[in-house]
Amino acid sequence: MSESANDRVGELVDGRYRLLALVGRGGMADVYRARDEVLGRTVAVKMMRAEAGVEFDDALRRHEMEAKIGAGVSHPGVVMVFDVQPSGDDPHLVMEFVPGKTLSRVLVDGPLEPRVVADLGAQLADALAAIHEAGVVHRDIKPSNAMLVEQGDGSYQVKLTDFGVSRYLEGTRLTSPDLLVGTARYLSPEQAVLDEVGPRADIYALGLVLLEALTGEEAFPGSRVETLSARLHRPPRIPADLGTGWALALGAMTRREPDERPDAAGAAAALRAVRDGGDVAAALTAAGVAVPDPEGDATVVGGTPVEDDPTVASPVAAAGAVAAGAAAGVLGADAAQAAQAGGEDTASAAETVAAETVAAETVAAETPASETVADDALAATPGAGTPGTDDPTEGGVAAASSEPSPWARRAPWIVVALVTLAAVAAVWLVLASVEDPTDPVDTPTPTVTTPTESEPTTVTTTDTTEPTDTATTPTTEPTTEPTTEPTTEPTTEPTTEPTTEPTTEPTTPPTTATTPPTTEPTDDGNALPPPTEPTVAGP
Numbered sequence: 001m002s003e004s005a006n007d008r009v010g011e012l013v014d015g016r017y018r019l020l021a022l023v024g025r026g027g028m029a030d031v032y033r034a035r036d037e038v039l040g041r042t043v044a045v046k047m048m049r050a051e052a053g054v055e056f057d058d059a060l061r062r063h064e065m066e067a068k069i070g071a072g073v074s075h076p077g078v079v080m081v082f083d084v085q086p087s088g089d090d091p092h093l094v095m096e097f098v099p100g101k102t103l104s105r106v107l108v109d110g111p112l113e114p115r116v117v118a119d120l121g122a123q124l125a126d127a128l129a130a131i132h133e134a135g136v137v138h139r140d141i142k143p144s145n146a147m148l149v150e151q152g153d154g155s156y157q158v159k160l161t162d163f164g165v166s167r168y169l170e171g172t173r174l175t176s177p178d179l180l181v182g183t184a185r186y187l188s189p190e191q192a193v194l195d196e197v198g199p200r201a202d203i204y205a206l207g208l209v210l211l212e213a214l215t216g217e218e219a220f221p222g223s224r225v226e227t228l229s230a231r232l233h234r235p236p237r238i239p240a241d242l243g244t245g246w247a248l249a250l251g252a253m254t255r256r257e258p259d260e261r262p263d264a265a266g267a268a269a270a271l272r273a274v275r276d277g278g279d280v281a282a283a284l285t286a287a288g289v290a291v292p293d294p295e296g297d298a299t300v301v302g303g304t305p306v307e308d309d310p311t312v313a314s315p316v317a318a319a320g321a322v323a324a325g326a327a328a329g330v331l332g333a334d335a336a337q338a339a340q341a342g343g344e345d346t347a348s349a350a351e352t353v354a355a356e357t358v359a360a361e362t363v364a365a366e367t368p369a370s371e372t373v374a375d376d377a378l379a380a381t382p383g384a385g386t387p388g389t390d391d392p393t394e395g396g397v398a399a400a401s402s403e404p405s406p407w408a409r410r411a412p413w414i415v416v417a418l419v420t421l422a423a424v425a426a427v428w429l430v431l432a433s434v435e436d437p438t439d440p441v442d443t444p445t446p447t448v449t450t451p452t453e454s455e456p457t458t459v460t461t462t463d464t465t466e467p468t469d470t471a472t473t474p475t476t477e478p479t480t481e482p483t484t485e486p487t488t489e490p491t492t493e494p495t496t497e498p499t500t501e502p503t504t505e506p507t508t509p510p511t512t513a514t515t516p517p518t519t520e521p522t523d524d525g526n527a528l529p530p531p532t533e534p535t536v537a538g539p
């Protein structure tokens with residue numbers, strides 16, 4: 001267990017499986033392409049890892065469960081399990097080798113064509129129908145658990161993997177809702193609140209996965225708590241320009257109430273109808289679920305999906321939602337547990353190591369699109385965190401560099417303040433020298449001096465709303481401005497300038513100028529650790 005993953009290449013496991021290349025790394029296992037020297041075929045060997053943050057016993061249990069379930073379901077859309085060594089020094093699982101990429105890797109290159117997504121979705125729904133039929137709920141449907149094999153005509157064959165947190169159903173529902181398992185971004189609302197979880201949790205997750213494949217954007221971005229709480233408060237936003245078929249299918253699949261979602265077979269039929277331009281509403285009706293109203297459905301948003309989706313506001317909104325949820329007792333312990341799970345995520349679910357052909361593909365596969373947008377600060381930044389960017393900081397830096405600096409933003413107001421000061425000085429001079437009949441006509445010198453002394457008062461007023469560091473700039477400027485302005489301007493400026501400028505301008509700019517400082521620190525303050533997306537299992 002102590003060897004590095006790559007050091008194991010060449011090893012013979014179980015006296016039978018020659019490890020040829022490391023092709024992927026999950027949260028608890030390394031996956032190798034290997035040669036079964038007895039049967040002479042290529043297989044995938046998943047070797048369990050004992051590392052920080054992973055309870056090895058728990059990992060072993062999951063491993064065994066995965067083997068049992070994988071072996072018990074025979075479907076072309078489900079990765080076949082051949083063999084398992086669930087205990088001992090080197091627990092491992094031997095399965096069908098899939099010569100492809102994960103969907104998360106594919107999405108790094110951008111969203112997919114709607115027709116391709118509909119086809120993928122239908123295949124995945126078929127696979128879900130098979131496992132549900134076998135009495136199993138996957139519970140961790142996400143892009144990195146769907147492996148895609150290119151067919152050469154632009155389409156893919158899909159294989160569902162990773163049954164590590166799957167559970168057998170008891171009757172029609174899974175009981176023991178005591179664990180938060182699965183990947184936060186794709187969890188159903190009932191999983192998020194640790195309610196009973198049944199097969200339709202997988203349908204909800206599939207809906208989010210397909211939406212992400214279409215838009216290139218996560219449906220519920222943000223930190224773990226934000227993403228979990230958002231789905232409790234609103235449906236995912238389905239861009240209107242995807243068309244009515246998608247709005248109907250995804251709207252139904254991602255309903256808050258599990259019973260209102262289609263079952264896997266119904267979802268598959270609806271997705272095929274989307275793909276083929278068929279009657280999606282009829283497919284949903286046949287599946288026994290109400291057809292959403294795409295016109296009046298609040299989940300359908302107009303315009304261009306990516307730009308129009310208020311990703312920028314979502315972290316703030318979600319933070320509010322968390323607060324609201326907590327206040328209403330909606331989240332309670334769930335939020336705390338989710339937060340805890342988030343803290344345990346440092347063992348990334350997904351780093352991949354390069355190795356031979358497939359390895360080159362899986363390197364990025366383990367940096368899925370969903371994870372690249374994970375940083376809350378990025379999510380809060382317009383245009384940042386573009387899916388597919390390996391390094392989340394890139395998006396942040398790019399976004400930051402395109403922002404005007406705080407000084408640049410304040411500059412117009414400083415100029416306005418200075419001009420206003422000059423006007424005030426001029427007005428003061430005129431009022432003092434012209435309107436005040438008691439003033440001696442021949443007292444120009446005090447008139448010039450006094451306003452100069454009084455200027456800082458105006459500047460100070462301005463500065464009370466400006467950041468402290470701006471105070472010095474205005475205080476130096478006025479000392480020169482008034483000495484020239486009043487002496488030249490008094491006869492013309494005073495009659496118009498005084499009545500408006502001093503009363504409105506000086507107060508307005510500072511108010512606006514203070515806005516950036518109050519929001520920017522909030523963004524920083526909201527910044528949470530970049531979440532990764534390993535499968536989580538709460539206590």
Ligand SMILES: Nc1ncnc2c1ncn2[C@@H]1O[C@H](COP(=O)(O)OP(=O)(O)OP(=O)(O)O)[C@@H](O)[C@H]1O
Nearest residue numbers: 024025026027028029031044096097098162349535
């Ligand atoms: N049968 C397979 N054939 C080829 N590559 C595979 C196969 N199974 C898994 N992989 C690769 O290995 C990676 C890790 O596998 P997997 O997701 O099953 O690990 P895990 O530790 O269970 O992950 P998780 O963090 O989701 O629990 C996958 O993302 C994929 O790239």
